[in-house]
Amino acid sequence: MQSFSYLLARTPQEAAALAAATPGAKFIAGGTNLLDLMKLEIETPSVLIDINGLDLDTITSTPEGGLRIGALVLNTDLAANPTVRSDYAVLSRALLAGASGQLRNMATTAGNLLQRTRCPYFYDTNMACNKRSAGSGCSAQDGVSRQLAVVGASPACIATHPSDMAVAMQLLDAEIHTVLQDGSERVIPIEDFYTDPAANPGIETVLQPGELITAVHLPAPLGGRHYYQKVRDRASYAFALVSVALVLDGKGGGRVALGGVAHKPWRSREADALLPSGAGAVMSRLLAGAQPTHENEFKILLAERTLAGLLSASAE
Amino acid sequence: MNSEDSIKPSRRDVMVVGAASSALLVNACQSATPTTYAEEGPPVVNETTSTVTLEVNGTPHRLTIDNRVTLLDALREHLRLTGTKKGCDHGQCGACTVIVNGRRINSCLSLAVMHAGDEIKTVEGFGTPDAPGPMQAAFIREDAYQCGYCTPGQICAAIGVLEEIRAGVPSHVTPSLTGPVEASPEEIRERMSGNICRCGAYSNILSAIQSVSGAV
Numbered sequence: 001m002q003s004f005s006y007l008l009a010r011t012p013q014e015a016a017a018l019a020a021a022t023p024g025a026k027f028i029a030g031g032t033n034l035l036d037l038m039k040l041e042i043e044t045p046s047v048l049i050d051i052n053g054l055d056l057d058t059i060t061s062t063p064e065g066g067l068r069i070g071a072l073v074l075n076t077d078l079a080a081n082p083t084v085r086s087d088y089a090v091l092s093r094a095l096l097a098g099a100s101g102q103l104r105n106m107a108t109t110a111g112n113l114l115q116r117t118r119c120p121y122f123y124d125t126n127m128a129c130n131k132r133s134a135g136s137g138c139s140a141q142d143g144v145s146r147q148l149a150v151v152g153a154s155p156a157c158i159a160t161h162p163s164d165m166a167v168a169m170q171l172l173d174a175e176i177h178t179v180l181q182d183g184s185e186r187v188i189p190i191e192d193f194y195t196d197p198a199a200n201p202g203i204e205t206v207l208q209p210g211e212l213i214t215a216v217h218l219p220a221p222l223g224g225r226h227y228y229q230k231v232r233d234r235a236s237y238a239f240a241l242v243s244v245a246l247v248l249d250g251k252g253g254g255r256v257a258l259g260g261v262a263h264k265p266w267r268s269r270e271a272d273a274l275l276p277s278g279a280g281a282v283m284s285r286l287l288a289g290a291q292p293t294h295e296n297e298f299k300i301l302l303a304e305r306t307l308a309g310l311l312s313a314s315a316e
Numbered sequence: 317m318n319s320e321d322s323i324k325p326s327r328r329d330v331m332v333v334g335a336a337s338s339a340l341l342v343n344a345c346q347s348a349t350p351t352t353y354a355e356e357g358p359p360v361v362n363e364t365t366s367t368v369t370l371e372v373n374g375t376p377h378r379l380t381i382d383n384r385v386t387l388l389d390a391l392r393e394h395l396r397l398t399g400t401k402k403g404c405d406h407g408q409c410g411a412c413t414v415i416v417n418g419r420r421i422n423s424c425l426s427l428a429v430m431h432a433g434d435e436i437k438t439v440e441g442f443g444t445p446d447a448p449g450p451m452q453a454a455f456i457r458e459d460a461y462q463c464g465y466c467t468p469g470q471i472c473a474a475i476g477v478l479e480e481i482r483a484g485v486p487s488h489v490t491p492s493l494t495g496p497v498e499a500s501p502e503e504i505r506e507r508m509s510g511n512i513c514r515c516g517a518y519s520n521i522l523s524a525i526q527s528v529s530g531a532v
Contacts, residue, residue, distance in 0.1 A: 001384045003364045003382070003383070003384065004364065004383055004384070005363050005364060005383065006363075006366055006383040006427070006429050028427075028430070031425060031426055031427065031430070032407060032422070032425045035386070035425050035426070035427065036406050036407060036425060039405065039406070048383070048427075050429075050430055052430065076419070076480075076485060079485070079486065080483075080484070080485045080486060085486065085493040085494055086493070086494055089493050092486065092493050093488075093493070096486060096487055096488045096490075097488050099510075100407075100410065100509055100510025100511075101420060101473070101476065101477065101480065101487075101507050101508075101509075101510055102407075102410060102413055102420050102421050102422045102473065102476075102510045103407060103422065103425075103510065105419040105420060105421050105476075106421050106422070106425065106426065235506075235509075236488065236505075236506050236509035237509040237510055
């Protein structure tokens with residue numbers, strides 16, 4: 001690990017200003033992914049700004065009838081929150097499907113959104129990776145790609161976003177609230193938050209230098225029945241091959257989002273509209289243009305069958 | 317290394333130490349409001365060590381350490397509390413599990429300097445060889461280990477698991493998110509999935525945890 005200075009932030013505005021003005025600065029909250037990457041010297045911040053002292057760890061109601069989730073709310077606490085369990089069950093289920101109990105006790109809401117891919121070539125510094133080292137190439141294209149993206153990827157990068165929580169957040173039309181270095185604030189719909197990997201896979205979100213996530217807002221509850229089905233190589237504590245977040249409105253309609261298939265949670269409103277026609281119709285639309293490798297083409301059928309299984313179960 | 321048990325700082329001192337480690341940022345922010353950073357350039361920050369007081373098993377320890385030191389390495393290498401084990405050092409095996417402010421965490425994925433004012437409890441804090449705590453006694457009674465390397469992490473994780481169940485925190489296998497949470501074998505297995513045992517003592521680990529969960 002490379003040496004760094006360590007600072008405690010006092011306010012979100014100061015933290016954003018300091019991070020923007022200091023080359024090599026990074027925020028640290030739970031640290032569960034960042035410290036791992038620092039040990040491997042994939043991340044080499046010169047300054048760590050500890051934001052854990054900021055007052056961003058509460059869950060409150062919004063005037064619109066939704067929920068404001070502070071950036072520092074721990075994954076365990078978000079999953080166990082009574083309102084989330086009753087009104088946003090898909091979010092609880094997604095969180096509980098991710099990581100281990102120890103990690104959920106450290107990982108934060110904002111950090112979960114910003115975690116990096118688990119593509120093995122991103123973590124192996126001996127291998128070419130455009131995300132880690134721009135222009136070096138992509139070892140995954142002809143490598144071990146079982147876990148990697150089948151849709152939305154580019155020849156430059158086929159990494160997947162590893163989060164389960166973000167898949168549910170995308171389904172729920174979450175909005176990400178931030179503060180910028182000049183103290184101004186902005187709201188980013190989660191569907192606009194992650195950037196395509198074509199141009200520069202190393203840049204993954206629309207966040208500007210120093211911009212700090214302060215909260216995630218959820219709209220008023222959707223109602224309906226909530227499902228989160230994660231398919232993985234072992235029963236617990238593994239990243240998704242495919243995950244399906246689903247909310248059904250009881251009248252044949254609903255929403256679908258996929259994890260484990262792209263660089264971001266994968267959803268389209270056009271595909272949602274096809275839910276009354278069944279899993280095949282939804283996936284034909286949602287995964288249109290997919291370009292899987294020979295190692296991960298199974299994900300196309302797996303996604304369809306996982307959704308079909310949920311729809312079948314919901315009809316019982 | 318810098319453990320000075322004789323100092324015994326008070327809670328108030330912990331707060332002061334916490335403030336001191338933030339002095340650089342405070343100075344930077346006081347000397348330059350956010351809107352003037354561009355004019356004045358980035359603040360100069362080059363301190364790579366910090367002084368922090370860690371309260372471990374009820375005893376405060378004041379340490380001046382490199383910022384890179386993880387909580388795990390602070391416990392083992394600086395405080396000589398070698399009960400907590402280093403397995404993978406990447407948060408995958410659970411051998412480093414300790415309890416911080418009542419919750420189990422991977423101490424390998426947390427920096428020591430981030431724990432000023434926290435209450436840290438390691439396997440040494442739950443009993444001694446002569447007077448083992450309930451979970452430690454259960455692991456011995458149920459023969460819940462072979463080589464024993466993962467055992468301190470298993471014990472700390474198990475204590476955290478039972479507390480989470482008692483608090484009603486649901487898990488991936490909890491049938492209803494709005495119903496009760498029970499210490500069933502399925503629940504315990506799911507919740508212990510962050511702790512790997514290469515000897516494969518899992519069935520006896522489950523027995524040990526169940527025997528304690530029934531006792532409380």
